[in-house]
Amino acid sequence: MALEHAILVSLQEKSGTGYELARRFDKSIGYFWAASHQQIYRTLKRMVDLGWVDVQAVTQQGRPDKKVYRVGAAGRAELRRWLAEEDEPAPLRNDLAVKVRGASMGDVDKVMEQVARHRDRHAERLDVYLAIEKRDFPDPSNLSGQRLHQYLVLRAGIRSEQGSLEWCDEVLAAMRKDCERTPGDE
Amino acid sequence: MALEHAILVSLQEKSGTGYELARRFDKSIGYFWAASHQQIYRTLKRMVDLGWVDVQAVTQQGRPDKKVYRVGAAGRAELRRWLAEEDEPAPLRNDLAVKVRGASMGDVDKVMEQVARHRDRHAERLDVYLAIEKRDFPDPSNLSGQRLHQYLVLRAGIRSEQGSLEWCDEVLAAMRKDCERTPGDE
DNA sequence: CGACTCATGTAACGAGTTACATGATTGC
DNA sequence: GCAATCATGTAACTCGTTACATGAGTCG
Known part of the structure; x- marks a missing residue:
């Protein structure tokens, strides 16, 4: 739409x-x-x-x-x-989250690999966005109008990638710790 | 899929x-x-x-x-x-960001209202998720296996809502400041 | 008496994905 | 000679949304 x-x-x-x-x-x-x-x-x-x-x-x-x-x-x-026009935020659709939720129904290590891969993709995209920010908006406090709006949208991208990246790290840390604790399987 | x-x-x-x-x-x-x-x-x-x-x-x-x-x-x-299976993170689809990007092509105040509305929706959802976290996972450091995975997915929801909320606040602050600076229009 | 829950679906449409198709110019 | 860029599309398919349809039982 x-x-x-x-x-x-x-x-x-x-x-x-x-x-x-x-x-x-x-x-x-x-x-x-x-x-x-x-x-x-x-x-x-x-x-x-x-x-x-x-x-x-x-x-x-x-x-x-x-x-x-x-x-x-x-x-x-x-x-x-x-x-x-008024509209509602679109519902989330996060297939990696579905995989994490189902991890113990398959090969947990393989799911962790997927999380690690996504982590790297998000890090790459974040680098791209940060480079654009540095290049195109070196002094964000002085922006106004259309330029400001473009900058704010870029900020959404940066925040989104940062958030995804941090979540992947949280998942990996927690799942690694869980693997150590239960060495065989459980 | x-x-x-x-x-x-x-x-x-x-x-x-x-x-x-x-x-x-x-x-x-x-x-x-x-x-x-x-x-x-x-x-x-x-x-x-x-x-x-x-x-x-x-x-x-x-x-x-x-x-x-x-x-x-x-x-x-x-x-x-x-x-x-290997797959790539789904591309973003953020219609509020499209509105922010186009804000100066219409009524900027109306777009800010939309951002404020989304902000409130995200805050509501965040409250729901935080309540679930408190109720169902009071001691997250001791989770393992399937329970841990459920918790991690909830964390994705919490981080996502928090991120959206903070971005909305950043947008509102920047756009308000911009309005003050350019009282009529520009 | 009306609204809500349980329980199943069909039909039409709009949006997104994948594959296929064409054809000239430019650069290596 | 091959790949890339410019430039346009069609066809088939899957996925998601909206509206419509039915029908019994329960709660206030």
């Missing part, structure tokens, strides 16, 4: 083609809202039908033709409507 | 009907893996077809007949296989 709106936000920041949007969703915006190019093309078509965005075909030499999308008046209105 | 496995974990802890499973998914397991009764009935049917679970029809007096589901040998094997 929010891919349309994520696209509106991104297109409002800067107009572009489906392909460009797909690349933005591989970075920046995509760090907190993932979308594949198939989804994006499909959704853009629907948004044109709804009148939220306008398309302009651009012929190019040496490159395939492209379609540039721009947010129209109806799209801006819809975006304003959605921004003010 | 993982609803089957969440059901296997839950049924392995204790056999039961689709209805009972739906109620478990409203609490405990459902705190980190949501599922509606429609999804559960549909998935149980598929799992019977796959031979992962066995059904036993039970006729009752004064109540509708029910079907009790039990994990079979193939289900246990599948669960072990899945527990050892």
Whole structure:
């Protein structure tokens, strides 16, 4: 339900083609809202039908033709409507937690390996986000408006990865201690 | 992708009907893996077809007949296989972050209201989780095996809600400060 | 008498994933 | 010659949400 709106936000920041949007969703915006190019093309078509965005075909030499999308008046209105809309936090979906909960129904060591792998992935992502923070927002106390909002979203990513990382460490520590205590199995 | 496995974990802890499973998914397991009764009935049917679970029809007096589901040998094997399987952390999907990112394209105050609402929801959930922690795991350092794993999953919920709550507070503080600095608009 | 619990489902739809398909240009 | 980048899509499928449907028993 929010891919349309994520696209509106991104297109409002800067107009572009489906392909460009797909690349933005591989970075920046995509760090907190993932979308594949198939989804994006499909959704853009629907948004044109709804009148939220306008398309302009651009012929190019040496490159395939492209379609540039721009947010129209109806799209801006819809975006304003959605921004003010009340909604509830999405329920959690944490499959690693399901694995931890079921660990003793299988090979506990293998589950710990999965936790360790996730731990490393979160650490990698955290490094990426911290590097972006350092590079793009060296002085966060002076930000305002759109730049501030971009920074705050990055902060969500940083906090989220940090939290996941710390939880993985807590799990690994507790499960290792439990293994030592019950050497065979129990 | 993982609803089957969440059901296997839950049924392995204790056999039961689709209805009972739906109620478990409203609490405990459902705190980190949501599922509606429609999804559960549909998935149980598929799992019977796959031979992962066995059904036993039970006729009752004064109540509708029910079907009790039990994990079979193939289900246990599948669960072990899945527990050892490598997978990547699911990409984030944070629609509140999308709203914050787009805040200046609409009514900033309304977006702040949404952040404040989410903040309160997260605080409520955190209270629930902390109460469960106090009640069910008063002495966490002595846990082992399945009880330990249940506790660790609850910890994931606590950390997640705490993290979301703190981020909401950070956003509200920064956006309030920004409003004071730029009284009209900018 | 109305609301709630127990207990099961179907149907339609929307959203996301995976695989397939095409085709020119640029750089190694 | 091969891989990558630019640029667009279709098709089939799974997963999740919403709405609808039924029906007995219990509690206030």
